[in-house]
Amino acid sequence: MTVIxxxxxxxxxxxxxxxxxxxxxxxxxxxxxxxxxxxxxEQGEIIVFPTIHNGRVLSEKYRAAHKTFWQKAxxxxxxxxxxxxxxxxxxxxxxxxxxxxxxIDFLTxxxxxxxxxxxxxxxxxxxxxxxxxxxxxxYDQKFSYIAKEWxxxxxxxxxxxxxxNDGPGKRLAEELVxxxxxxxxxxxxxxxxxxxxxxxxxxxxxxxxxx
Numbered sequence: 001m002t003v004i005x006x007x008x009x010x011x012x013x014x015x016x017x018x019x020x021x022x023x024x025x026x027x028x029x030x031x032x033x034x035x036x037x038x039x040x041x042e043q044g045e046i047i048v049f050p051t052i053h054n055g056r057v058l059s060e061k062y063r064a065a066h067k068t069f070w071q072k073a074x075x076x077x078x079x080x081x082x083x084x085x086x087x088x089x090x091x092x093x094x095x096x097x098x099x100x101x102x103x104i105d106f107l108t109x110x111x112x113x114x115x116x117x118x119x120x121x122x123x124x125x126x127x128x129x130x131x132x133x134x135x136x137x138x139y140d141q142k143f144s145y146i147a148k149e150w151x152x153x154x155x156x157x158x159x160x161x162x163x164x165n166d167g168p169g170k171r172l173a174e175e176l177v178x179x180x181x182x183x184x185x186x187x188x189x190x191x192x193x194x195x196x197x198x199x200x201x202x203x204x205x206x207x208x209x210x211x
Contacts, residue, residue: 003042005029011047015104016201021111025081026050030062038062038072049103051076051121053083061103061121071121077145079118080106085152090116093157096186101163101172105197109162112201112209117162121145124168125175146179153180161187164196 008029009019031044038046038060047063059075079085080103089095098117100106106119125142146153159180163169177185191208194200200209 002026003028003040005041005043005045008045008047012107015198017104017107017111021107024110025107026052032064049080051078051080051082053078058082059121063103069123076148077121078148079120079145081118082149084116084118085149085156087116090156096158096160097156098160098162099176100197101169105162108197108201108209112197112206114210120172120176124164124172127167127171143175143179146176157184159185161185162197163187165190166195169196 004022004027009022012022013019027050028040028048029042029044030038030046030048031041032038032046038048040048045065049061049063050057051059051061058078060072061080062070062072079099084090085097087095090097095116098109098114100109100117100119101124102119106117109117122142159176161173161176163172163176173187188197190196190200191204194203197209
């Protein structure tokens with residue numbers, strides 16, 4: 001699962017993500033078979049983000065051209081980089097858990113010196129309409145990954161929400177706070193004109209991401 005198309009690596013570089021950062025993860029390139037299965041291929045144009053825990057692949061998220069996303073059928077819905085939830089630094093409070101909205105912002109945080117980062121599996125939900133009922137957290141399958149990992153999440157002292165600065169991102173932050181607890185949640189404020197961590201990296205550089 002370490003093969004990667006040089007053109008895919010170049011695409012990451014256009015987003016300010018170094019090949020060394022990609023190499024620290026298990027990201028690889030793949031191609032889609034007629035059966036719909038995605039397999040590793042060094043000439044493939046599909047970016048594969050596998051979620052791994054204890055050496056086992058729990059799920060795979062795919063990104064193709066034109067921001068087309070889908071996931072491997074039957075995969076476990078959980079955080080990307082879920083293994084970090086067991087890091088003692090998070091349990092002791094010496095580090096904050098950072099939650100991002102997607103894999104590119106996760107890679108941005110990782111590259112800028114924040115390894116205690118995860119991203120949510122499904123991105124942000126759409127903005128809530130005025131007549132939309134608010135589901136109870138325990139019955140909302142969109143956020144079932146939080147219930148799944150709750151025994152590990154409840155031990156973490158501080159959580160920083162680094163989601164997108166737009167309508168869906170703000171709703172995602174609200175939904176995460178409802179479930180994780182307001183008292184331990186923090187959020188980031190982006191420089192003017194930036195929507196997310198990767199925008200900050202591209203516009204202002206890694207020092208501004210860290211700030």
